[in-house]
Structures are given as structure tokens and as C-alpha cells.
Amino acid sequence: MFGIGGKRDRELAAAVEELARADTVAFGGVGFAGTLLPVTEAYQRVEAALAERPEEVREQVDSLLDRGTPAGRAYAATLLERIDPAAARAAWTALRDDPAEFTTFTGCVMDRATLREYAAQRLTEA
Numbered sequence: 001m002f003g004i005g006g007k008r009d010r011e012l013a014a015a016v017e018e019l020a021r022a023d024t025v026a027f028g029g030v031g032f033a034g035t036l037l038p039v040t041e042a043y044q045r046v047e048a049a050l051a052e053r054p055e056e057v058r059e060q061v062d063s064l065l066d067r068g069t070p071a072g073r074a075y076a077a078t079l080l081e082r083i084d085p086a087a088a089r090a091a092w093t094a095l096r097d098d099p100a101e102f103t104t105f106t107g108c109v110m111d112r113a114t115l116r117e118y119a120a121q122r123l124t125e126a
Contacts, residue, residue, distance in 0.1 A: 012049050016060045018042035022071040025118075026105035027078075037105070043075050047082065054083045065091055070100035070115045077122070089126060095119040 022039045029036055050057040065076035073095060080088035098115035105111075 008049075011045060012057065012060070015042040015045040015049075016064055019046060019075045020064055020068045020072045022069055022075060022102075024103040024105060025071045025074050025113075028107070030105040030110075031108055034107075039071075039075075043079075046075075046079060050079055050083060058083065069102070070098065071102035073098075074102070074115060074118055077119070081126075085126070089123065092119045092122045092126070096123065 018039055019042050022042075024037060024039055026037050026040045027043065028034070028040065030040075046057065046061070050061065061076050061079045065073055065080070068076055073091075077088055077091040077095060080091055095115050096119040098119070100115050101112050102115070102118075103110060104113050104118070
């Protein structure tokens, strides 16, 4: 049992680190082939772990919100939406003043966004 938990923890830590250095936000497949980016796979691993053990993973999501790249912080705020909508709203509100840019993908469409724009959009959608 110890080995399984250890591997699971290492995989989660690796996924959080992938998100922390992300330069792209993509929640599904990209390009004509619908390829999943490594960062998208990392997001999905953290999202699944958050559903299974929210208290434990929440600490890592909070850390990601503080230390991640602009894209990493966008992933963190999105993850918070699943477990603590009030905290997510506070995160998006704080991020609304950040002019840093990152790449976004929606299907085949690649774009650039500022964290300010992205956060304002998420707050409008909430």
C-alpha cells in the first residue's frame, strides 16, 4: 500500500510542477488531430486527484496559485472552481489585475490572452 500511495503522490507532484511552469492553457485536444498537450494531461491528473482527495490536493492548488506562471495560475483558479467557488472567485478577482500573457488553445484555434482578460471572462461566466 505504501508504494502505491508514494507513486500516486509523485505523479501528483509531477503534474502540479507541469502546471506551475505552463505557458499554455488548453482543456481538451488541440490541432486538427485533437492531441492532448502534456499540460492538459497534467491538469486532468490534478483534477482527478482533487475529486478523490480534495483537502490534500487543495494545498497544492493553493501553492500553484501563488507560484505558477500566468497559465499555471489560470489552471489553479479553474481547479478551485470545482471545490470552492468562493475561493475561485477571489482568485479570479485578484488575477484580474495581472497583465501577463499566455497562449490559449480551443480546439484548432491558438490565441494569446492576458491573465487580466482571462480572469475577467471567467468572472463574467461565473
